[in-house]
Each structure stands twice: as C-alpha cells, then as structure tokens.
Amino acid sequence: MLSFTDARQVVIRHSSAQIGNRSTTLLELSNALGYVVAEEIRSDREYPPFDRSTRDGYAVHSGEASPGAQLRCVGEIKAGDRVTESLQSGTCVQIMTGAAVPPGADAVVMIEFTKRDGEMVTFERGTETSQNIVARGSEAHIGDPALQPGLRLGFAELAVAAQVGATSLRCYKKPRVAILSTGDEVVPIAETPGPFHIRNSNAVSLAVQVQLAGGEPVLLGNALDRVDDLSAKIEQGLREDILVLSGGVSMGKYDLVESVLSSFGAEFYFDAVAIRPGKPTVFGRCRNKLVFGLPGNPVSTMVTFQLFAIPAIDILGGAEARALPFLETTLAGALNEKAGLTHFLPARVEWSDSRPRVAALRWQGSGDIAALTQANCFLVVPAERPMIPAGDRVSVLPRFDVL
Numbered sequence: 001m002l003s004f005t006d007a008r009q010v011v012i013r014h015s016s017a018q019i020g021n022r023s024t025t026l027l028e029l030s031n032a033l034g035y036v037v038a039e040e041i042r043s044d045r046e047y048p049p050f051d052r053s054t055r056d057g058y059a060v061h062s063g064e065a066s067p068g069a070q071l072r073c074v075g076e077i078k079a080g081d082r083v084t085e086s087l088q089s090g091t092c093v094q095i096m097t098g099a100a101v102p103p104g105a106d107a108v109v110m111i112e113f114t115k116r117d118g119e120m121v122t123f124e125r126g127t128e129t130s131q132n133i134v135a136r137g138s139e140a141h142i143g144d145p146a147l148q149p150g151l152r153l154g155f156a157e158l159a160v161a162a163q164v165g166a167t168s169l170r171c172y173k174k175p176r177v178a179i180l181s182t183g184d185e186v187v188p189i190a191e192t193p194g195p196f197h198i199r200n201s202n203a204v205s206l207a208v209q210v211q212l213a214g215g216e217p218v219l220l221g222n223a224l225d226r227v228d229d230l231s232a233k234i235e236q237g238l239r240e241d242i243l244v245l246s247g248g249v250s251m252g253k254y255d256l257v258e259s260v261l262s263s264f265g266a267e268f269y270f271d272a273v274a275i276r277p278g279k280p281t282v283f284g285r286c287r288n289k290l291v292f293g294l295p296g297n298p299v300s301t302m303v304t305f306q307l308f309a310i311p312a313i314d315i316l317g318g319a320e321a322r323a324l325p326f327l328e329t330t331l332a333g334a335l336n337e338k339a340g341l342t343h344f345l346p347a348r349v350e351w352s353d354s355r356p357r358v359a360a361l362r363w364q365g366s367g368d369i370a371a372l373t374q375a376n377c378f379l380v381v382p383a384e385r386p387m388i389p390a391g392d393r394v395s396v397l398p399r400f401d402v403l
C-alpha cells in the first residue's frame, strides 16, 4: 500500500501530465483573489521611485550630524513634495516618512534623537551613511518581474500588481471540480431526513474545500448506490476538469464507484493509501479527466481532500502543488494508535507564552465532524511510531482553512 507521500507524488505526476493549453481570463484586481496569474507583470518604475525617508526626522550630510553637532534647519519636505534643491553644507531639512530625500543628503536622523531650538537642531547620536533611507530602485528596477506566471494571488501579490499599475491581471481559469456524493442514505440538506437517512454534509464541505483550494465547485448532488444512477451522474462529472466522488469506495456490496468508473474505461493509479482515516482513497483517470473517489465518512473525506485533491487543483489551476505545511510541536498527552498506518487525528494546537502544544481531541472516529469543529490541525502519528509519550515532538498538519 502507498504511503501518503508516495500517493501525493502519483497525483502530482498524473496532474502534471494532464495540463494542456489552459484557458485564461482577464480579471480586475478586486476579483482576482485566489486565482493564479498567467502572465509576467513587470515593474513600470524604479521602486522606490525616489530615495525615500523611512522616518520622521532630519535629512543631513551624515558627516555633519555627529553627537553634539548643531545644524540649521532650512526647510521641510513632506511626502509627495517635489524635491530638486540640494542640501547645503551646514544645514539640515526636516523630513517626513515617505518623503523624498533631497540630493546631497545621505542620512535621515530620527526626530527622537534630536533637540530643536528655533532654527537650530542638535544631534544626540552618531549618524551613519544611508541610515533611514531606502535608495531609489533598491526594491525593484524598471522591467524587473513583479509577478511571475504560476503565482497564486493573495494580498501581497495583488498589492504588488497595484503598485506597478496593473489594474487587471490575466489569470488561469479555475479548474472546474465536479462534486458527487454517493449513498442511498444520503439526502439533500434542505430535506427532512428519514430515521435512517444522513444529510449530505460532504457536498458542502467538499464545495468549500474546492473553493478554498482555488477550484470552482460544480455540484452534482448525490447518486444512489445503483449502477444506473451512478453511471448517469459520473458521466456528467466527467465533463469537468476533475471529478471528486465521496463514498462508495470501501469493501461493501454496494460500494460501486470503482466498478462503475471501470465500465467507463477508468485507469486507477491507486485505490488504497496507508492512512487512517482515508485508507480506501481512489485516484485515477477516466475519459482523460482526473477522478478521486474519497471515502464517505466526513472526516475521511476532508482529510483525503486536503492530502490528495489539492495538489491536482493546484496543478490544473496553473500553480505548483503546494507542499503540506507540517509543523513540529510538543505533544500534550500520550498516544497509542494502530501501527502500519499514518494517522491524522483531529487535534488542537494551543499557544502559551508563544510556545505551541498539541492535544488530540476525543472523537468517535471518522464520522465525527463535530469533533473537527474543535480541531485546528491533524496530529500526525507515523505508521512506524504508533506509541508516542507526552512531551515528545510531533508533527501536525494545519487545517488549511483555519491555520
């Protein structure tokens, strides 16, 4: 059975082989959050465009502003002021944060380290060349790349686009991800469930996870555990870039997902991963589309989506597969799990005096979503190290929507 890291590599390999000519769309910055940029954006100016003061203080010749020295203040420069005149020897100019340093001045002294008496300014400390000045062009030169294709747009990336005057960006269209739950017991959330029915929570969690991951969810509802219904809805799902199914991949008599996919000519790259929850996860290709069959227990669905579906969405969306952001921290209470599988236990990291500690949460197994609402991460119990004493270092995988 594959380890989760090997299974991810399989997903990454086949997703990379899948990308052809991706279509793009031009988006205004306010609509582009979470998209992957498809063009290179270059700096249109030097940044900063002028020698910029980073402090409120006095622009000086550094050699003249030694401790105890006095200089006559001959004017002031505020942010946005046009600056042309050079600073004359024996003088200083009051300057504000964000203002242009006048030619000739080579340092800014913070106002806190000066005394002002009328026109005269006394300096209290030594002054070094360039202090509190960011030189013109030191952040970027004209023509330097500001954004590279493949970068996902978050607040910093969008701010850089704004800084260089790119009011809209050509982005890759989000991969469309069909979501199909399965199960005779599963009913739409707006319906009153019968005594042995379960509301379709997976359709909701999967749609949200797809969106957060940078995909566009396409909701196909639920298929009954019957070949005809499953076939019709899988057929619909195979029109999208990726099809994600939940349920129907275990060993039960009515777990029909793999056999129906096979009847469509699917090729499977794995149908089990050495993890708990999530062992019966299926990944393959069908009619040239990527297909995931995730186990239906809600926590299994969520964990396996994060582990395996996200890299496919990243790659089909024009980005690189993001790494799993494991963090190492200290275990609060001893653990004893089954060997041979890597466990992802709902857990909570908390910080006291900025030091993190993680505790596994009490849960009823992989159906227990309520437990997950208290969790901000999954505690990773390695397959080969099932017993871990309290106080040991352990690895956690943050929930990608929370931490």
Ligand code: AMP
Binding pocket: 181, 182, 183, 185, 186, 198, 199, 200, 201, 202, 203, 246, 247, 248, 249, 250, 252, 294, 295, 296, 297, 298, 367
């Ligand atoms: P399965 O993977 O089909 O064997 O389902 C495993 C468990 O997950 C069963 O207890 C199902 O009732 C539950 N389950 C399956 N699909 C869903 C769904 N869409 N929403 C909530 N629970 C589900």
Ligand code: MG
Binding pocket: 182, 183, 184, 247, 248, 296
């Ligand atoms: Mg089922």
